[in-house]
Amino acid sequence: MLTDKLLIGILRAGAMMxxxxxxxxxxxxxxxxxxALSTLSIGRFMTDASxxxxxxxxxxxxxxxxxxxxxxxxxxxxxxxxLASALFIVFYAPLHLATxxxxxxxxxxxxxxxxxxxxxLTTLVPLINQWNPxxxxxxxxxxxxxxxxxxTVTLTAYTALAAVPDELLxxxxxxxxxxxxxxxxxALPAAKTGIAAGIILAVARALGETMAxxxxxxxxxxxxxxxxxxxxxxxANIALETAYAxxxxxxxxxxxxxxLLLLIMVLSGMAGLLEKQRHA
Amino acid sequence: MNANQYADKxxxxxxxxxxEGSACCDPxxxxxxxxxxxxxxxxxxxxxxxxxxxKGCITALIGPSGCGKTSFLSAINRLTDLIPGxxxxxxxxxxxxxxxxxxxxxxxxxxxxxxxxQKPTPFPLSIRRNLSLPLNEHGxxxxxxxxxxxxxxxxxxxxWDEVHDRLDASALxxxxxxxxxxxxxxALALEPQILLMDEPCSALDPLASGVxxxxxxxxxxxxxxxxxxxxxxxARRIANYAxxxxxxxxxxxxxxxGRCQHIFESPSHELTAAYVNGVRG
Numbered sequence: 001m002l003t004d005k006l007l008i009g010i011l012r013a014g015a016m017m018x019x020x021x022x023x024x025x026x027x028x029x030x031x032x033x034x035x036a037l038s039t040l041s042i043g044r045f046m047t048d049a050s051x052x053x054x055x056x057x058x059x060x061x062x063x064x065x066x067x068x069x070x071x072x073x074x075x076x077x078x079x080x081x082x083l084a085s086a087l088f089i090v091f092y093a094p095l096h097l098a099t100x101x102x103x104x105x106x107x108x109x110x111x112x113x114x115x116x117x118x119x120x121l122t123t124l125v126p127l128i129n130q131w132n133p134x135x136x137x138x139x140x141x142x143x144x145x146x147x148x149x150x151x152t153v154t155l156t157a158y159t160a161l162a163a164v165p166d167e168l169l170x171x172x173x174x175x176x177x178x179x180x181x182x183x184x185x186x187a188l189p190a191a192k193t194g195i196a197a198g199i200i201l202a203v204a205r206a207l208g209e210t211m212a213x214x215x216x217x218x219x220x221x222x223x224x225x226x227x228x229x230x231x232x233x234x235x236a237n238i239a240l241e242t243a244y245a246x247x248x249x250x251x252x253x254x255x256x257x258x259x260l261l262l263l264i265m266v267l268s269g270m271a272g273l274l275e276k277q278r279h280a
Numbered sequence: 281m282n283a284n285q286y287a288d289k290x291x292x293x294x295x296x297x298x299x300e301g302s303a304c305c306d307p308x309x310x311x312x313x314x315x316x317x318x319x320x321x322x323x324x325x326x327x328x329x330x331x332x333x334x335k336g337c338i339t340a341l342i343g344p345s346g347c348g349k350t351s352f353l354s355a356i357n358r359l360t361d362l363i364p365g366x367x368x369x370x371x372x373x374x375x376x377x378x379x380x381x382x383x384x385x386x387x388x389x390x391x392x393x394x395x396x397x398q399k400p401t402p403f404p405l406s407i408r409r410n411l412s413l414p415l416n417e418h419g420x421x422x423x424x425x426x427x428x429x430x431x432x433x434x435x436x437x438x439x440w441d442e443v444h445d446r447l448d449a450s451a452l453x454x455x456x457x458x459x460x461x462x463x464x465x466x467a468l469a470l471e472p473q474i475l476l477m478d479e480p481c482s483a484l485d486p487l488a489s490g491v492x493x494x495x496x497x498x499x500x501x502x503x504x505x506x507x508x509x510x511x512x513x514x515a516r517r518i519a520n521y522a523x524x525x526x527x528x529x530x531x532x533x534x535x536x537x538g539r540c541q542h543i544f545e546s547p548s549h550e551l552t553a554a555y556v557n558g559v560r561g
Contacts, residue, residue: 167401171463174359174397175414175470176390185413190404 029258036251045255051221053241053249060256062221066231067260069138069224070213071206074145079199081146082153089154090161091183102158109151117215120144125216132228136218139227144212149202156198160191193274200271204264210235234260307334310474310504311356316370318351318360326351327531328370331523333474338496338505340515340540343525343555348532349508352525353476356506357393358386374474391418394467398479400459402451402466407443410451410462411469418470433465437495457488461495468503475499477507481514493518512556516544524552 040058048059085105089098120140129135164187172182188195210233218230219240232240234256245253311333318326326348333339341349351360358379360366372379379389403410411430420426430447434440439461443454451462460480467475477496481489497518499505509515515522522543524536536549547553 165401167397167399168403170359170362171395171397171401171403173362174357174390174395175417175466176387177414177417178387181413181417185417186403186405 026261029254029261033251033254033258036248036255040248040252045252051237053245053252056248058248058252060234060252060259062223063232063234063237063256064259065223066138066217067207067233067235070141070145070217070231070233071203073138073142073227074149074206075199075203077142077146078150078153078202082150082198082202083157083195085150085154086157086161087183089158091179091187102155105151105154108147109155113148113209113212114215116144116148117212120212120216128228134218134228134230136216136230137228138217138224138231141213141217141231141233142227144216145206145209148209148212149206152202152205153198156201157191157195160194160198161187163194164190193277197271197274200267200274204267204271207263207267208235208260210239214239307332307337309333310335310375311506312371312373312376313352313356314371314373316352316355316368316372318348318355319367319369320363321365322367324531326355327533329534331534331537333504333506334521335504336501337520338500338507338518339521339523340519341506341508341523341525342510342512342515342543343532343535344527345510346532347525347527349525350478351532353395353478353506353508356474356476357390357395359390359395361386387418391470392472393474393476394470394472395476396460396464396467396478396480399483400456400463402454402459402462404450404452406448407451407454407462408447411466414466414470429469433468436468436499437461437465438491439465455488457484457491460484460488460492464492464495468499472503474504474506477505479508479510482510512544512558516540524549524555526551526555 036058044058045060048057050057051059051062085101089102093101120143124140124143125135125137127135128137128140168186168190169182172186177185213233214236217233217236219232219236220230221232221237222229224231238253238257241249242253309332313329313331313333316326316329316331317324329348329352341352343349354360354363355368356372356374356379360368368380374389374393377384403413405413408430411433412426415421415426415429420429431440431444434443439458442458443449451459454462460483464475464480480496481492484492493514496505496507500518500520507515507519519540521538522540523534524543524547525532526535527533536543536547536552538548543552544556547556553559
């Protein structure tokens with residue numbers, strides 16, 4: 001059939017385009033970071049005295065640690081909260097409340113990151129400042145990130161828990177398990193790969209989040225000693241410096257972009273594996 | 281009543297550990313159902329059933345689909361509580377205790393009244409964990425005790441030889457028949473007095489079905505078994521008593537209850553006769 005062939009052709013072209021764009025971005029990143037990777041040794045990104053790109057000091061580690069700490073902190077808050085929310089929706093809330101609550105979470109996931117940043121900057125940062133100055137800090141970054149990834153964790157955990165077959169739960173109930181015993185013993189183990197995949201997606205989002213973190217985290221390049229110290233993340237660094245960076249400096253920024261991309265690729269690869277395991 | 285009454289059931293009194301428990305020839309009611317009605321969203325699904333289930337016997341519930349057999353079964357362990365919009369009226373006494381009485385703890389009721397479902401549903405955990413989870417939940421946490429119970433129930437259902445060297449493998453790796461026997465073992469681990477079985481063989485192939493059927497027969501005497509089955513030949517083979525349900529209007533009703541032989545060979549109701557002879561249903 002001609003229409004079939006046409007349709008297949010269009011679909012194929014669309015799919016190729018999408019894949020090609022991804023590939024091109026990767027090639028572009030590698031190409032642009034090549035000057036730095038070839039002339040500077042990779043060790044210098046770890047051993048240089050500091051991040052003073054204009055003086056040729058390219059230590060990425062403080063910013064990498066900022067990225068990792070902010071994401072880890074956000075995860076520490078968002079995972080228990082998100083899991084609790086999902087359990088509430090699936091197992092405890094009356095139907096109308098569950099629907100309403102889920103809508104709310106879905107809405108939360110649709111809020112643009114800059115709005116979170118804006119709210120953080122005008123509300124959260126002054127609050128933290130009153131408590132322990134300067135306010136713009138790792139803590140502020142963690143809190144804003146946690147709110148941003150909370151819907152991802154909640155909605156994926158919800159989907160995984162809602163997909164646990166009814167028969168399993170009826171069996172558990174018939175064995176005299178309490179509701180919590182049923183959740184802990186049967187529902188969570190049955191849903192664990194789906195939940196883990198959701199958490200990994202949330203980490204990926206947190207690692208790459210730029211705008212909101214940039215607005216509240218203070219952006220000082222340093223290893224934070226307390227939660228109240230300002231930090232700069234890799235993503236924020238790219239956004240802050242690309243406009244004026246040249247030569248090696250520019251190439252090193254691309255290296256940090258490549259680093260983020262690789263981190264996220266590894267994470268989503270892991271999520272994919274988990275997903276496959278679940279359907280196996 | 282004499283001990284030879286069920287002599288036509290060759291495995292009525294089995295050897296080995298399953299032998300203990302009272303014989304099924306001395307009908308002592310262990311479940312007494314009085315005027316039980318079941319409504320889903322105000323619509324009657326089961327209408328005023330009154331029935332005694334006798335201790336140590338196998339009672340088969342037969343009848344066409346949609347006549348309320350499964351609803352009846354799940355009312356006995358109050359699994360109907362989980363169904364939104366489901367209302368139960370009337371009285372069910374298990375060991376002379378009203379199961380709807382506020383003092384009745386539903387978890388201990390379900391411990392006393394085990395249930396096996398149509399579809400084998402092992403939890404997606406290891407074989408060992410499938411059995412230890414309900415035990416832990418009911419406060420049996422001592423490792424040696426748990427291991428002993430696991431060994432015992434797996435032997436009871438004839439799975440021990442097949443799985444003893446891979447207790448930590450996923451229960452989902454078992455075949456359908458093995459999974460169903462594991463589910464039976466899981467119910468037995470809690471030492472229930474009564475086992476409710478909802479078409480336990482219908483999702484299995486004939487061989488596995490035969491194995492499970494033999495197992496059910498071996499449980500006779502030690503447990504009181506109520507089994508829903510669409511397989512009339514099976515009901516006839518294994519049951520001591522049979523209850524025939526029929527749908528009249530929209531609601532299921534109990535038409536006739538009696539000894540298995542009576543229901544199948546000389547039923548008093550013409551609907552029963554038509555159904556067991558395959559004329560209707």
